[in-house]
Amino acid sequence: MSDLVGYETEGRVAILPIDNPPVNALGIGVREGLMRQLDRAAADDAVDAIVIIGMGRTFPAGADIREFDQPTREPHLIGVVDHLDTIEKPVVAAIHGTALGGGLELALGCHFRVASPSARMGTPEVNLGIFPGAAGTQRLPRVAGLDHALELIVLGKPVGAHKAKDYGIVDAIIEGDLRSGAVAFAEKILADGTPRRISSEPRGGIGSPDDHAATIAKYRDLANHRMRGQESPHQAIDSVLDGMLMPYPDAVQADRKRFETCKNSDQSRALRYAFFAERETAKIPDIGKDIAQRAIANAGVIGAGTMGRGIAVSLADSGLPVTVVETSQEAIDTGLAEIAKLYDGMVRRGRIDEAEKERRLARITGAVGFDELGAADLIVEAAFEDLDVKKEIFAKLDAVAKPGAVLATNTSYMDIDAIAAVTNRPADVIGLHYFVPANAMRLLEVVRPAKAAPDAIATGMALARVTGKVGVLARVCHGFIANRSRLPLVREATFLVEEGAAPAQVDAVLTGLGMPMGPLAVSDLSGLDVSWRMRQSLAGQRDPDARYMHLADRMCELGRFGIKAGKGWYRYEDGGRNPVPDPETEAIAIEVAREQGTERRDISDDEIRERCLYAAINEGAKILDEGIAARASDIDVMWLYGFAYPRWRGGIMYTADEIGLAKIHARVQQFHAEHGKHWDPSPLLERLAAEGGFFTRPT
Numbered sequence: 001m002s003d004l005v006g007y008e009t010e011g012r013v014a015i016l017p018i019d020n021p022p023v024n025a026l027g028i029g030v031r032e033g034l035m036r037q038l039d040r041a042a043a044d045d046a047v048d049a050i051v052i053i054g055m056g057r058t059f060p061a062g063a064d065i066r067e068f069d070q071p072t073r074e075p076h077l078i079g080v081v082d083h084l085d086t087i088e089k090p091v092v093a094a095i096h097g098t099a100l101g102g103g104l105e106l107a108l109g110c111h112f113r114v115a116s117p118s119a120r121m122g123t124p125e126v127n128l129g130i131f132p133g134a135a136g137t138q139r140l141p142r143v144a145g146l147d148h149a150l151e152l153i154v155l156g157k158p159v160g161a162h163k164a165k166d167y168g169i170v171d172a173i174i175e176g177d178l179r180s181g182a183v184a185f186a187e188k189i190l191a192d193g194t195p196r197r198i199s200s201e202p203r204g205g206i207g208s209p210d211d212h213a214a215t216i217a218k219y220r221d222l223a224n225h226r227m228r229g230q231e232s233p234h235q236a237i238d239s240v241l242d243g244m245l246m247p248y249p250d251a252v253q254a255d256r257k258r259f260e261t262c263k264n265s266d267q268s269r270a271l272r273y274a275f276f277a278e279r280e281t282a283k284i285p286d287i288g289k290d291i292a293q294r295a296i297a298n299a300g301v302i303g304a305g306t307m308g309r310g311i312a313v314s315l316a317d318s319g320l321p322v323t324v325v326e327t328s329q330e331a332i333d334t335g336l337a338e339i340a341k342l343y344d345g346m347v348r349r350g351r352i353d354e355a356e357k358e359r360r361l362a363r364i365t366g367a368v369g370f371d372e373l374g375a376a377d378l379i380v381e382a383a384f385e386d387l388d389v390k391k392e393i394f395a396k397l398d399a400v401a402k403p404g405a406v407l408a409t410n411t412s413y414m415d416i417d418a419i420a421a422v423t424n425r426p427a428d429v430i431g432l433h434y435f436v437p438a439n440a441m442r443l444l445e446v447v448r449p450a451k452a453a454p455d456a457i458a459t460g461m462a463l464a465r466v467t468g469k470v471g472v473l474a475r476v477c478h479g480f481i482a483n484r485s486r487l488p489l490v491r492e493a494t495f496l497v498e499e500g501a502a503p504a505q506v507d508a509v510l511t512g513l514g515m516p517m518g519p520l521a522v523s524d525l526s527g528l529d530v531s532w533r534m535r536q537s538l539a540g541q542r543d544p545d546a547r548y549m550h551l552a553d554r555m556c557e558l559g560r561f562g563i564k565a566g567k568g569w570y571r572y573e574d575g576g577r578n579p580v581p582d583p584e585t586e587a588i589a590i591e592v593a594r595e596q597g598t599e600r601r602d603i604s605d606d607e608i609r610e611r612c613l614y615a616a617i618n619e620g621a622k623i624l625d626e627g628i629a630a631r632a633s634d635i636d637v638m639w640l641y642g643f644a645y646p647r648w649r650g651g652i653m654y655t656a657d658e659i660g661l662a663k664i665h666a667r668v669q670q671f672h673a674e675h676g677k678h679w680d681p682s683p684l685l686e687r688l689a690a691e692g693g694f695f696t697r698p699t
């Protein structure tokens with residue numbers, strides 16, 4: 001196994017290259033190899049210093065997460081890190097790519113650290129429901145100071161090499177070849193007689209928790225705010241505090257127990273599932289890696305409304321020149337002015353500087369009519385949701401777009417097969433369902449019409465990647481994966497209000513699950529009229545036997561469109577966005593219930609939770625069964641990134657497996673008997689429940 005860590009020498013410096021593609025994860029083979037080669041270098045009389053470096057694209061990006069489900073094997077990573085303290089020759093970590101988690105902890109165990117300018121480093125363990133468990137919580141505060149250490153450990157966001165140098169994590173930035181730069185650095189250490197720096201030893205003391213009460217409180221608050229309901233950031237802080245209260249070996253011992261508890265927690269298992277689920281989305285069974293995406297050098301966007309502007313900004317942010325077209329110069333002028341305001345906001349928030357704003361703005365040009373789209377490799381139509389309008393646009397596009405251009409429609413539920421059919425090139429037509437705000441939301445639902453060419457789909461998925469989004473593929477059906485699986489939750493929420501629950505009760509149950517906002521507050525934010533228009537457009541296809549959202553319609557008929565109208569499910573005072581319970585909503589609900597013959601009653605939180613969640617899960621099962629989603633985890637990724645479902649619950653399908661499909665199926669059957677047709681149980685749910693099966697794991 002030692003071949004995962006090599007042994008080479010340059011002069012009196014031994015180089016230990018770690019070669020475990022793709023990310024040099026610190027699995028058992030690498031840990032064994034490091035121990036063996038470190039001892040060899042320590043005993044080698046021809047060697048005075050040691051450099052540890054990663055082969056390929058990165059320094060180790062962490063422990064091997066796949067090993068977390070297996071029994072642990074020695075040497076543990078903490079053993080390797082602590083062993084470095086005992087090596088009497090200076091050891092230099094040469095960092096490129098991403099030194100993350102255990103990778104950074106390995107580097108912290110080394111006596112010196114040098115890095116390429118583009119390297120990034122950090123401790124993202126909290127995102128996996130754990131914390132740096134190989135003494136990162138002890139060594140990072142000693143090396144970088146408490147505030148910087150907590151920033152990295154609690155927030156889990158990596159920093160670049162220059163910032164890491166400012167924080168004291170990196171000793172030198174190496175321009176040019178990292179390996180020779182690291183060897184030269186080691187030789188200078190030897191020449192200068194610089195003593196080794198042991199990061200487990202106190203450097204002037206890091207103080208007591210009392211000394212740092214304000215800093216600790218700051219990170220507890222940030223953890224509560226940004227990682228609502230998640231335990232690992234607090235475990236991480238507790239572990240750092242141990243290091244202030246106990247000597248290093250005792251703190252490390254305490255860490256081990258806490259780490260194991262975290263690793264075996266439901267939250268960590270769900271977060272690890274989410275990590276791999278996210279990576280799985282890129283794998284499309286019948287589109288292998290050999291199908292090349294089409295080259296995209298420039299793009300066009302049709303429509304400068306909210307969606308079109310956000311899409312244009314997202315494309316421009318990734319470096320693509322974008323032409324935005326509208327029907328009049330006035331609409332273009334307004335659109336471009338709004339885009340400029342969006343960038344001003346980014347500057348104000350410190351996300352980019354003025355120069356970067358100007359660079360990005362310069363990539364976006366406006367035009368009236370479609371003629372300017374002739375050169376675009378990708379055209380995203382972002383007109384409003386009206387099938388006839390979209391068909392008309394695509395017929396025109398067919399005449400203007402160059403051969404091979406990918407023609408995408410941004411829609412959240414329309415029949416894209418029908419849109420593709422108006423063109424003479426249905427193979428080039430795909431769906432790109434962006435979420436609002438399109439430039440900020442990480443999810444991109446890539447929709448695959450029946451006739452779309454594999455390379456057009458590969459291009460949509462690649463576009464997600466280059467624009468920093470998570471692309472998830474869906475087949476065509478009404479609402480695709482995201483909206484189709486969420487609609488039943490919203491529908492139940494409104495039925496529950498009709499039956500006697502207060503909007504605030506319904507929302508509180510769902511925020512209690514860890515979602516940042518309840519579905520009714522979200523409707524108020526996005527506008528109740530959006531789904532009202534959709535229901536109106538589908539009136540002809542409505543199943544007369546299924547229960548209908550009369551109350552939601554009534555709210556709209558009364559002008560209660562949500563925040564923009566000052567009233568929706570809640571009231572909003574003085575133009576504010578703070579939802580206030582409104583007795584008028586109850587009066588309207590009582591009225592609609594009377595008209596519909598709905599009996600009003602006290603409704604328990606358990607019923608609210610089960611009806612909202614199980615309705616979505618039942619629909620998710622249908623989506624999976626029909627092949628609209630390739631795998632259950634794709635539905636989960638949609639919920640994590642599209643609807644802020646708590647990552648530490650994995651996603652709705654993962655949650656279903658945790659609850660047990662037999663239990664859910666039994667309740668779905670009961671709701672079906674009580675509430676009728678829209679609760680038709682999914683055949684897949686029925687089958688898996690009977691077999692004792694799961695959606696997200698093998699039986």
Ligand code: 3H9
Nearest residue numbers: 023025061062063064065066100101102124132133134279
């Ligand atoms: C830790 O270190 C605990 C310690 O504190 C204590 C221990 C006692 N393990 O993301 P990509 C796979 S916890 C196993 O597509 P990119 C990944 O699944 C760890 N596998 O590439 C994928 O496989 P496949 C702390 C891993 O360039 C392939 O590598 N570290 C691991 O977009 C390529 O990944 C982290 O949390 C791993 N650690 O991004 C960092 N990492 O091809 C986790 C990746 O079969 N990793 N894989 O689908 C990342 O954030 C990104 O992978 C990285 C590269 C930024 C490195």
